Amino acid sequence: MRTSTTTRRSRRTAAVAVSTLALLGLTACSSGGEEAAAPTGGADSGSLTWWGWTPDAVNAEKLIAAFNEEYPDIEVTFVSKPIDSYDSVLGPAITSSDGPDVFNVAPGSANGGVDTFGAAALDLTPAVEDALGEDWKDQLAPAGVDPLTVDGKLVGMSAGAVYSGGLWINQDIFDQYGLQAPTTMEEWTQVCATLEQNGEGCFVQGAGQHAFDMDTFEAIAENVEPGLYVDATEGEVPWTDERFVQAMEIWKSLFDEGIMQEGAIGLQQYPDANNAFMSGDYAMIMMGTWYTQYAVRDSMIAAMEAAGVASPEPITITPAVFPDLAGTGNTGSLFGDADYGLAVSAQTDQPEAATTFALWLGASEAGQQAVANTLNNIPALQGITPQWDQIDLVDPSRQLEPLQEYTERAGEATQPRFATVSADLNSAFEDALIGVASDDMTIDEALAALQAVQDEE
Amino acid sequence: MSTTAAARPTPGRSAPSSGRPDDRAVARRRGPRQASGLPWILPAVVLVVGLIYFSIGYTGYVSTLDWNGFILSPSEPIGGENYREMVADPVFWKALWHTAYFFVITFAVQTVLGFVFAALMHSRIRFGTLFKVVVFVPTVLAPAIMAPVFRQIFDANGQLNRLLDAVGLDAVSQPWLADSTTAMGVVMVVTVWQWTGLTFILFYAAMSQIDPEVLEAARIDGAGNLRALRSIVWPMVRGTTAALALLGLIGALKTFDVPYLVTKGGPNHGTEFLGTYIYQVMVAEKHFGYAAAISVALLVLAIVGGVLMSVRNRRAERV
Numbered sequence: 165m166r167t168s169t170t171t172r173r174s175r176r177t178a179a180v181a182v183s184t185l186a187l188l189g190l191t192a193c194s195s196g197g198e199e200a201a202a203p204t205g206g207a208d209s210g211s212l213t214w215w216g217w218t219p220d221a222v223n224a225e226k227l228i229a230a231f232n233e234e235y236p237d238i239e240v241t242f243v244s245k246p247i248d249s250y251d252s253v254l255g256p257a258i259t260s261s262d263g264p265d266v267f268n269v270a271p272g273s274a275n276g277g278v279d280t281f282g283a284a285a286l287d288l289t290p291a292v293e294d295a296l297g298e299d300w301k302d303q304l305a306p307a308g309v310d311p312l313t314v315d316g317k318l319v320g321m322s323a324g325a326v327y328s329g330g331l332w333i334n335q336d337i338f339d340q341y342g343l344q345a346p347t348t349m350e351e352w353t354q355v356c357a358t359l360e361q362n363g364e365g366c367f368v369q370g371a372g373q374h375a376f377d378m379d380t381f382e383a384i385a386e387n388v389e390p391g392l393y394v395d396a397t398e399g400e401v402p403w404t405d406e407r408f409v410q411a412m413e414i415w416k417s418l419f420d421e422g423i424m425q426e427g428a429i430g431l432q433q434y435p436d437a438n439n440a441f442m443s444g445d446y447a448m449i450m451m452g453t454w455y456t457q458y459a460v461r462d463s464m465i466a467a468m469e470a471a472g473v474a475s476p477e478p479i480t481i482t483p484a485v486f487p488d489l490a491g492t493g494n495t496g497s498l499f500g501d502a503d504y505g506l507a508v509s510a511q512t513d514q515p516e517a518a519t520t521f522a523l524w525l526g527a528s529e530a531g532q533q534a535v536a537n538t539l540n541n542i543p544a545l546q547g548i549t550p551q552w553d554q555i556d557l558v559d560p561s562r563q564l565e566p567l568q569e570y571t572e573r574a575g576e577a578t579q580p581r582f583a584t585v586s587a588d589l590n591s592a593f594e595d596a597l598i599g600v601a602s603d604d605m606t607i608d609e610a611l612a613a614l615q616a617v618q619d620e621e
Numbered sequence: 622m623s624t625t626a627a628a629r630p631t632p633g634r635s636a637p638s639s640g641r642p643d644d645r646a647v648a649r650r651r652g653p654r655q656a657s658g659l660p661w662i663l664p665a666v667v668l669v670v671g672l673i674y675f676s677i678g679y680t681g682y683v684s685t686l687d688w689n690g691f692i693l694s695p696s697e698p699i700g701g702e703n704y705r706e707m708v709a710d711p712v713f714w715k716a717l718w719h720t721a722y723f724f725v726i727t728f729a730v731q732t733v734l735g736f737v738f739a740a741l742m743h744s745r746i747r748f749g750t751l752f753k754v755v756v757f758v759p760t761v762l763a764p765a766i767m768a769p770v771f772r773q774i775f776d777a778n779g780q781l782n783r784l785l786d787a788v789g790l791d792a793v794s795q796p797w798l799a800d801s802t803t804a805m806g807v808v809m810v811v812t813v814w815q816w817t818g819l820t821f822i823l824f825y826a827a828m829s830q831i832d833p834e835v836l837e838a839a840r841i842d843g844a845g846n847l848r849a850l851r852s853i854v855w856p857m858v859r860g861t862t863a864a865l866a867l868l869g870l871i872g873a874l875k876t877f878d879v880p881y882l883v884t885k886g887g888p889n890h891g892t893e894f895l896g897t898y899i900y901q902v903m904v905a906e907k908h909f910g911y912a913a914a915i916s917v918a919l920l921v922l923a924i925v926g927g928v929l930m931s932v933r934n935r936r937a938e939r940v
Binding site: 426432445 | 776777799804890
């Protein structure tokens with residue numbers, strides 16, 4: 165008797181479990197199939213979680229503080245995620261109701277790519293139209309609009325863009341030895357020789373992290389002929405073109421001439437090379453406009469502490485034009501994409517508050533001014549520039565002028581960085597650039613491999 | 622004796638029926654009791670079937686798709702295309718070759734070191750307990766904690782090169798992580814450093830099980846220390862060596878943390894393993910289907926390798 169009762173109970177339990185699972189499945193299916201209405205961002209209270217790999221914690225706090233001056237009842241918590249694992253943690257999070265309300269997205273093959281994660285975000289087009297009017301596209305930097313749009317849906321509000329293609333210099337070391345930023349290969353080797361004679365490291369690159377190798381290679385290709393690199397990523401010029409042979413030879417010569425530090429391909433740009441530069445062990449590094457934030461005293465101190473420097477005395481850093489290695493005179497090119505856009509999760513229960521925050525950061529003058537003043541990004545909204553008199557530079561007398569020239573030049577740049585590079589081409593670059601640098605591949609083999617990937621696209 | 626033991630009913634398991642009436646009666650009596658036990662094992666069954674076997678099956682299914690891995694992104698069935706691509710992928714074969722020689726070398730070195738340390742610990746040495754702790758501690762340290770330390774030690778300007786320079790061996794110093802061969806050497810050194818402690822503890826425990834009278838008899842017969850180790854101890858810990866070999870093989874196939882944290886699989890795939898390659902293909906390149914195909918290959922290799930080793934060990938035991 166007891167046995168039969170237990171059996172019935174087991175069956176009943178099993179039936180209830182199956183029914184519950186089926187209901188859960190149906191609920192999941194129905195919620196996944198619904199398309200939520202596009203929000204317009206009219207909320208003035210709420211509590212939001214924002215996930216991103218950037219900005220740094222110091223700058224995120226500044227942005228949130230500026231937002232709360234206007235919206236004191238919308239609480240925003242920034243959760244910084246490592247750039248390498250961002251995609252793998254973001255995917256499950258934004259398909260769950262416990263995930264972030266707002267998350268960073270980026271164009272092209274970068275992490276947080278809109279092509280992948282756009283499906284989990286709400287369309288911000290109506291909201292930005294409400295905020296800026298029908299000509300909203302004309303008011304925003306082009307790098308932050310089309311690259312963050314998928315099938316007519318504006319997935320993310322661009323906070324601003326980052327550009328690469330230049331060097332950063334430890335001005336303290338350069339001034340100590342009376343050096344000028346190199347403008348040719350010959351000058352570069354001379355600068356390195358002087359620094360090394362004095363026991364200083366010259367140029368540091370984590371060449372094992374190929375995304376930054378791609379920056380250097382694109383800078384070289386821009387030096388050979390402006391626009392050449394982007395034309396190739398769009399299939400208009402073959403990678404096997406003679407001009408890329410020249411660019412690849414120059415890339416290789418950086419290793420052979422001792423510009424790249426010994427063991428460069430065994431290091432990552434982050435954290436190795438960045439930490440070495442922030443520790444004052446090297447005088448030059450290949451980084452982009454995001455490094456401008458470290459011209460600011462508190463950001464530089466935080467970065468040096470993160471690099472392991474105890475009681476740091478902030479370094480004075482200045483930007484420098486990439487040297488004319490090809491001897492063409494084509495210098496000063498910068499190339500970049502939207503650094504990050506703020507996407508509103510389709511799973512959020514506070515779409516209006518989340519949209520309010522995204523719009524404030526990406527489309528309001530106050531938000532964009534806050535972005536500009538962090539010096540982490542070139543603002544997305546046209547006409548906004550940093551308020552230099554309100555920014556606490558480490559040494560304004562040596563930094564202000566080059567920084568102003570640099571940010572103006574970046575604001576005028578039009579060449580993309582990763583937006584036209586597919587994930588497969590991106591991976592092929594890793595093999596090609598590191599293969600040539602380590603003599604595991606010839607230049608012809610490397611370029612043929614790039615072209616083979618391009619042909620498949 | 623063994624027949625009797627085999628025929629003895631095992632609690633919780635149904636004995637194979639011989640077809641006799643008594644057996645059927647026993648089976649009938651046990652039936653309801655077994656059914657009543659189901660709810661107790663249900664959580665474990667759900668966990669094992671739901672998490673592990675479902676995941677394996679799902680990975681097999683994903684391996685037939687062209688998919689970027691995001692649940693809301695569309696996928697396209699492509700049959701065995703991912704497997705065809707895998708067979709033609711030189712990086713896959715490179716990773717497999719790395720796994721093979723990584724296993725052979727690390728297993729051999731760990732076995733020798735672990736065996737020697739265990740033998741030494743069974744002799745009367747001073748500070749033996751301290752020595753045991755020192756050897757075993759790396760096993761419990763997380764690779765994520767130690768990876769930056771090893772990156773620093775083997776850096777071009779790291780402590781190893783400074784030491785070599787200081788003792789006049791500057792010709793040997795080099796950027797260890799920047800060359801495929803030396804980078805693989807570093808990965809092996811770190812692995813051996815980390816896992817020798819476990820090998821040592823297992824050998825130490827196995828040696829404790831050896832009857833002292835056997836060793837005493839060997840000594841009476843004139844065997845010295847080395848001869849006793851070679852002819853008595855080594856054969857008697859064969860079971861432990863076989864278990865370590867199996868664990869080492871599966872560990873080599875699953876290798877991920879040390880190469881990922883110390884060398885990122887580079888330079889130029891020089892320290893690429895199946896685990897690191899799966900991660901790169903899945904996360905960086907967003908080819909989930911292809912990564913799943915390599916994962917299936919990894920699973921098959923682990924099962925086949927494990928079965929082959931077990932069969933070989935059983936044959937060796939019979940001999």
